[in-house]
Amino acid sequence: MSDEQRRDSLADQAAAWVPPWDRPRPPAADTPTEPDESATAPDTEEPEAAALEVASDEVGPGEPDRVEAAADEVGSARPDLGGVTDATAGGGAGDVLRRQLAGRRRATVAPEPAPELSDPELRGALEAILLVVDEPVSELVLAQVLEQRAERVGPMLDEIAAGYTAAGHGFELRRAAGGWRLYTRPEYATYVERFVLDGQSVRLTQAALETLAVVAYKQPVTRSRISAIRGVNCDGVIRTLVTRGLIEECGTEQDSGAFLYRTTTLFLEKLGLNTVDELPPLAPFLPDDVEELADATR
The missing domain is CATH 1.10.10.10 (Winged helix-like DNA-binding domain superfamily/Winged helix DNA-binding domain)
Structure with a gap:
């Protein structure tokens, strides 16, 4: 096939299509004829790929109506392409276009943000994390772990700390070393020291x-x-x-x-x-x- 024939547009090929009943009858079997290279069937794979590429560029993501219309247009403009299969998955030209455009829409859709926790849920999650940390943890780290806004974490920690103090617990939540951690209250230090040390002295000289x-x-x-x-x-x-x-x-x-x-x-x-x-x-x-x-x- 010459380069000029390869550059024929989809519309020109569709216009040149002749129904089977209007086509000339083939010559008789006893009349040998030389094959005409110009009458060779047009290459259907490259025009289909070009049509799919053009239609994909014209139809943007998030427009399902235009996607379907473009797919139907490609399929109706070239009936002889209805049986052409894609290299990786079967289907006509319209089906191939739909798959390509659907994949493009999925790739451009941003992930949905995590749902915002209610105040009781946020309070419980923060308390659970603070019980297992072995060093002070910052508000930013807590917000990232819980996938919540940092503006909510700080006030909630202050509220938790005030609640522990008001209730008279033997522990408290306070800032230390740039983060938050649970500590025992100073008034109970002698009991904690007696339990932890068990007669052993680890004081500095x-x-x-x-x-x-x-x-x-x-x-x-x-x-x-x-x-x-x-x-x-x-x-x-x-x-x-x-x-x-x-x-x-x-x-x-x-x-x-x-x-x-x-x-x-x-x-x-x-x-x-x-x-x-x-x-x-x-x-x-x-x-x-x-x-x-x-x-x-x-």
């Missing part, structure tokens, strides 16, 4: 508490600076605090290259703080003659 306080108020700070403030070598104590997860390395000092240390989220969680800015001020605990002591050490 005085040296560890002093070193941890220096890091908390001077962070980020180097080992040498901590030792200078305390007046003793603090390498062993710092290793202990790092092992317990209360402090961590946070880079190096630009001038000396020494490691810098800061407190961790576990430190905030243990103290029940949201940020280090909530640490109590040091001024009330300083002696009155602090300036004289500073001058004496120079």
Whole structure:
């Protein structure tokens, strides 16, 4: 088939179609004739594909009426294509077009948003998650897990916390380390400590508490600076605090290259703080003659 014949439009081929009763009779069997290449049956696969492509571009997603009309038009314009099958699934030209356009509509449809939970359902879901977390969880994470708006999660957590306090439960819900978590109330700490420790002491030593306080108020700070403030070598104590997860390395000092240390989220969680800015001020605990002591050490 020549290139010119391949470029014939669907309308030209449909117009050139001749009913069987108007077609000339074939020559007699005893009259040999040479096959005429120009009379070869037109290639039906490529025009069908072109028609499907054009119709698919014209019919947009979400328009079922136009999809059906385009499919019927393709099928009626070429009756001889009614039996043509697609490469992957059987069916006429109209059926192929319907399948293609239906798949296009399904691909462009956005997923439906999750249904909004009622207040009791949201409250119960938040309480269930907070019972199993092992570290404070942020409002954004809770909203993503529950597929709810973050604007609803924050006020609901405040409401839950206020309800626990008003009811006098032995636990409370509060912010800590940038998230929310359930904690036992301070007035019941002795009972909880007696149950958890069972006679074992896991308290930090005085040296560890002093070193941890220096890091908390001077962070980020180097080992040498901590030792200078305390007046003793603090390498062993710092290793202990790092092992317990209360402090961590946070880079190096630009001038000396020494490691810098800061407190961790576990430190905030243990103290029940949201940020280090909530640490109590040091001024009330300083002696009155602090300036004289500073001058004496120079």
